[in-house]
Amino acid sequence: xxxxxxxxxxxxxxxxxxxxxxxxxxxxxxxxxxxxxxxxxxxxxxxxxxxxxxxxxxxxxxxxxxxxxxxxxxxxxxxxxxxxxxxxxxxxxxxxxxxxxxxxxxxxxxxxxxxxxxxxxxxxxxxxxxxxxxxxxxxxxxxxxxxxxxxxxxxxxxxxxxxxxxxxxxxxxxxxxxxxxxxxxxxxxxxxxxxxxxxxxxxxxxxxxxxxxxxxxxxxxxxxxxxxxxxxxxxxxxxxxxxxxxxxxxxxxxxxxxxxxxxxxxxxxxxxxxxxxxxxxxxxxxxxxxxxx
Amino acid sequence: xxxxxxxxxxxxxxxxxxxxxxxxxxxxxxxxxxxxxxxxxxxxxxxxxxxxxxxxxxxxxxxxxxxxxxxxxxxxxxxxxxxxxxxxxxxxxxxxxxxxxxxxxxxxxxxxxxxxxxxxxxxxxxxxxxxxxxxxxxxxxxxxxxxxxxxxxxxxxxxxxxxxxxxxxxxxxxxxxxxxxxxxxxxxxxxxxxxxxxxxxxxxxxxxxxxxxxxxxxxxxxxxxxxxxxxxxxxxxxxxxxxxxxxxxxxxxxxxxxxxxxxxxxxxxxxxxxxxxxxxxxxxxxxxxxxxxxxxxxxxxxxxxxxxxxxxxxxxxxxxxxxxxxxxxxxxxxxxxxxxxxxxxxxxxxxxxxxxxxxxxxxxxxxxxxxxxxx
Amino acid sequence: xxxxxxxxxxxxxxxxxxxxxxxxxxxxxxxxxxxxxxxxxxxxxxxxxxxxxxxxxxxxxxxxxxxxxxxxxxxxxxxxxxxxxxxxxxxxxxxxxxxxxxxxxxxxxxxxxxxxxxxxxxxxxxxxxxxxxxxxxxxxxxxxxxxxxxxxxxxxxxxxxxxxxxxxxxxxxxxxxxxxxxxxxxxxxxxxxxxxxxxxxxxxxxxxxxxxxxxxxxxxxxxxxxxxxxxxxxxxxxxxxxxxxxxxxxxxxxxxxxxxxxxxxxxxx
Numbered sequence: 001x002x003x004x005x006x007x008x009x010x011x012x013x014x015x016x017x018x019x020x021x022x023x024x025x026x027x028x029x030x031x032x033x034x035x036x037x038x039x040x041x042x043x044x045x046x047x048x049x050x051x052x053x054x055x056x057x058x059x060x061x062x063x064x065x066x067x068x069x070x071x072x073x074x075x076x077x078x079x080x081x082x083x084x085x086x087x088x089x090x091x092x093x094x095x096x097x098x099x100x101x102x103x104x105x106x107x108x109x110x111x112x113x114x115x116x117x118x119x120x121x122x123x124x125x126x127x128x129x130x131x132x133x134x135x136x137x138x139x140x141x142x143x144x145x146x147x148x149x150x151x152x153x154x155x156x157x158x159x160x161x162x163x164x165x166x167x168x169x170x171x172x173x174x175x176x177x178x179x180x181x182x183x184x185x186x187x188x189x190x191x192x193x194x195x196x197x198x199x200x201x202x203x204x205x206x207x208x209x210x211x212x213x214x215x216x217x218x219x220x221x222x223x224x225x226x227x228x229x230x231x232x233x234x235x236x237x238x239x240x241x242x243x244x245x246x247x248x249x250x251x252x253x254x255x256x257x258x259x260x261x262x263x264x265x266x267x268x269x270x271x272x273x274x275x276x277x278x279x280x281x282x283x284x285x286x287x288x289x290x291x292x293x
Numbered sequence: 294x295x296x297x298x299x300x301x302x303x304x305x306x307x308x309x310x311x312x313x314x315x316x317x318x319x320x321x322x323x324x325x326x327x328x329x330x331x332x333x334x335x336x337x338x339x340x341x342x343x344x345x346x347x348x349x350x351x352x353x354x355x356x357x358x359x360x361x362x363x364x365x366x367x368x369x370x371x372x373x374x375x376x377x378x379x380x381x382x383x384x385x386x387x388x389x390x391x392x393x394x395x396x397x398x399x400x401x402x403x404x405x406x407x408x409x410x411x412x413x414x415x416x417x418x419x420x421x422x423x424x425x426x427x428x429x430x431x432x433x434x435x436x437x438x439x440x441x442x443x444x445x446x447x448x449x450x451x452x453x454x455x456x457x458x459x460x461x462x463x464x465x466x467x468x469x470x471x472x473x474x475x476x477x478x479x480x481x482x483x484x485x486x487x488x489x490x491x492x493x494x495x496x497x498x499x500x501x502x503x504x505x506x507x508x509x510x511x512x513x514x515x516x517x518x519x520x521x522x523x524x525x526x527x528x529x530x531x532x533x534x535x536x537x538x539x540x541x542x543x544x545x546x547x548x549x550x551x552x553x554x555x556x557x558x559x560x561x562x563x564x565x566x567x568x569x570x571x572x573x574x575x576x577x578x579x580x581x582x583x584x585x586x587x588x589x590x591x592x593x594x595x596x597x598x599x600x601x602x603x604x605x606x607x608x609x610x611x612x613x614x615x616x617x618x619x620x621x622x623x624x625x626x627x628x629x630x631x632x633x634x635x636x637x638x639x640x641x642x643x644x645x646x647x648x649x650x651x652x653x654x655x656x657x658x659x660x661x662x663x664x665x666x667x668x
Numbered sequence: 669x670x671x672x673x674x675x676x677x678x679x680x681x682x683x684x685x686x687x688x689x690x691x692x693x694x695x696x697x698x699x700x701x702x703x704x705x706x707x708x709x710x711x712x713x714x715x716x717x718x719x720x721x722x723x724x725x726x727x728x729x730x731x732x733x734x735x736x737x738x739x740x741x742x743x744x745x746x747x748x749x750x751x752x753x754x755x756x757x758x759x760x761x762x763x764x765x766x767x768x769x770x771x772x773x774x775x776x777x778x779x780x781x782x783x784x785x786x787x788x789x790x791x792x793x794x795x796x797x798x799x800x801x802x803x804x805x806x807x808x809x810x811x812x813x814x815x816x817x818x819x820x821x822x823x824x825x826x827x828x829x830x831x832x833x834x835x836x837x838x839x840x841x842x843x844x845x846x847x848x849x850x851x852x853x854x855x856x857x858x859x860x861x862x863x864x865x866x867x868x869x870x871x872x873x874x875x876x877x878x879x880x881x882x883x884x885x886x887x888x889x890x891x892x893x894x895x896x897x898x899x900x901x902x903x904x905x906x907x908x909x910x911x912x913x914x915x916x917x918x919x920x921x922x923x924x925x926x927x928x929x930x931x932x933x934x935x936x937x
Contacts, residue, residue: 359830385834390827394850406835
């Protein structure tokens with residue numbers, strides 16, 4: 001009885017506030033927009049029964065998504081932005097994780113804390129901080145003009161570059177931590193053994209260190225890639241009007257166009273898009289756990 | 294030992310404290326305990342001995358109430374307890390990991406069970422202090438478990454499980470986490486405490502030396518069944534099977550066929566070209582029945598010359614010598630390739646190098662030295 | 669001791685500069701006299717004064733705090749229960765679905781979670797306000813809490829609970845007197861995580877809040893959409909300061925505890 005209640009309470013909560021809402025999104029994706037309140041059709045009517053209601057549902061919105069090139073461009077552009085910024089985060093994060101793992105042991109907790117600290121501070125504020133830096137008269141341009149690298153201010157804010165910088169900045173801890181975890185538990189004697197067997201420092205890195213840190217690299221990359229696909233705040237604050245990301249499109253479809261059915265269809269497709277990387281990520285984690293055992 | 298000897302298991306009128314009546318426990322398709330019946334008496338120090346996976350831990354967990362039998366009955370003082378939850382049994386357990394509550398002090402750990410009984414505060418205080426005295430932990434009562442050593446933790450665990458004065462105390466590998474020297478000291482302490490409190494102890498262990506040292510009776514288990522229950526000396530000197538003989542101590546097993554030769558006398562034909570061995574046995578074997586002769590290495594004599602008047606003699610050469618300080622074990626290879634172990638106490642320094650590798654030697658033993666086993 | 673190679677020193681220096689300089693600039697310009705956030709015109713705290721007179725921000729901050737405290741508390745209770753179910757309950761009908769529902773919100777884009785909850789609230793005719801934000805935040809934060817707590821429960825020595833039962837505890841007492849005090853650090857960090865997630869959340873709150881309840885992130889977002897302002901810098905500085913003090917002191921306390929524990933363990937041998 002006690003066990004039953006323990007299972008029932010969180011189960012019922014999640015069913016009611018996670019699964020049922022999803023079912024509603026799916027149903028909404030099959031409805032049509034209407035000039036009404038709430039702005040969609042059909043409404044469920046007990047009098048007519050379930051079959052009449054079901055007959056009104058159709059896949060028109062999904063057809064619409066393929067016809068208007070805004071949507072598939074937004075999907076492709078989200079994939080591109082997520083891929084590029086994941087790669088950039090890896091390029092910035094790997095050397096940092098490596099440096100942390102090779103730092104003297106008594107520094108490591110402090111370095112860890114320094115990586116995690118930004119994660120606890122507001123996401124919005126961290127994105128906002130770059131608005132002042134990247135604008136035309138912003139700190140970065142002032143600095144570059146002062147050093148004489150450039151003669152006219154660069155336009156960075158409201159371009160994809162600002163989005164990349166913002167994503168790398170906010171998601172960097174997610175990249176660093178798994179790589180650091182993989183590097184930190186690596187036995188230092190392995191490198192010595194490789195050098196003893198005739199490797200140079202660089203080839204020891206490529207032949208031993210990097211392959212051993214690969215699970216961390218894969219985990220970190222997915223931890224950046226997956227949430228960035230649906231990102232909304234960064235493209236809307238740092239990106240320009242031509243920065244297309246699907247999260248932003250969904251938001252505008254819902255709040256500006258008040259087209260709930262199309263917004264729901266966009267959400268359904270985004271979810272389908274996410275399934276592949278999530279399954280791959282899950283498999284990587286499982287392999288890791290089995291290897292640890 | 295004081296007289297009269299403590300042996301309630303030989304007294305047909307004695308009432309057992311615990312009775313397992315045809316108890317079977319299955320986990321899915323795996324049978325952990327197979328139709329087991331055993332009686333354990335009050336004030337006994339009963340040891341369950343066996344390799345890991347033999348079912349001894351399952352048996353103990355059924356006594357504690359963490360597992361319920363699939364079939365059969367477990368009786369405690371005449372009451373069936375198979376379905377009684379652990380918190381309502383007057384049985385306490387000392388866990389292998391000690392399971393001391395890390396957030397509570399030594400004092401609070403020991404008082405934990407008493408507080409559950411809503412005992413009066415001053416009674417709790419008196420009882421905890423008594424337990425601290427018994428286990429010599431008075432100085433550490435305010436410390437947390439991580440602030441004391443492994444041996445002290447072991448004593449806290451013992452004090453905590455004894456505090457409620459249970460009818461039965463279960464000890465799951467109680468000394469497994471201690472190093473060898475401390476373990477030996479603690480064994481005697483444990484026996485002392487058992488005697489002082491008069492509690493019935495059931496101990497689970499895989500260490501045969503430990504079982505032999507502490508227990509009044511030992512049950513050797515294998516594959517969910519009890520192979521033999523007897524006092525330590527009987528288990529060692531009169532094992533009922535090759536499994537028990539091999540499990541307890543070191544043994545030479547020679548397999549052959551028996552041929553009766555007088556009252557309780559048998560000739561054992563075991564190898565072409567070797568004279569039959571001569572052995573005494575109280576159990577009877579039919580003519581031509583296959584049998585195993587178990588001889589402890591310390592019963593085998595080793596000499597340079599062929600001994601006179603020995604029941605069994607054979608020649609071989611020294612293959613290996615294990616010098617253990619107080620004793621040496623010689624591995625002697627017979628012409629047919631069989632290796633027989635012989636043990637000699639190193640009483641005199643001078644005799645230490647009596648034999649060396651490759652030396653031809655004679656082995657001998659008396660007809661009454663070995664035990665003849667059917668299986 | 670190993671000396672740091674120049675490569676590691678450079679990569680760490682540049683990396684941490686990248687992480688921290690933007691925030692330092694943000695903090696610096698919150699004390700700027702000028703309205704312009706990019707030109708330094710002398711030290712002033714006037715933006716802080718202005719911030720504390722801004723009724724809209726203050727009331728949004730109050731709503732945010734209320735939502736965060738309520739939702740993180742509910743999320744901690746539900747998340748701990750869910751963790752117990754995941755680690756302890758064994759097999760039951762729909763277990764795969766249950767664990768799927770725990771892990772899915774962790775990777776779900778916030779826009780989808782927000783949208784789906786909004787459609788639910790409209791569907792059942794629940795007026796949007798503090799209650800709906802609390803429900804939404806509780807739902808996604810409980811998943812984070814259950815991940816944190818279940819990773820602690822997995823390494824929890826079951827024999828401690830068995831010992832409590834053996835000494836006369838009912839199962840509920842064993843949980844209250846033994847399990848809960850031992851897993852408390854994980855439960856507390858779960859609560860803190862849920863609290864921060866709730867304080868931070870813009871997207872889900874935007875979907876599920878009504879005109880009556882505006883949270884601080886929503887307020888900040890609509891303000892910064894129009895461009896940078898020193899007042900937002902001042903607000904950000906305060907938020908960063910609170911978090912920094914919290915995180916640093918928490919890590920110092922943990923470090924001291926770990927050190928003391930090591931010393932105790934050594935002394936006991």
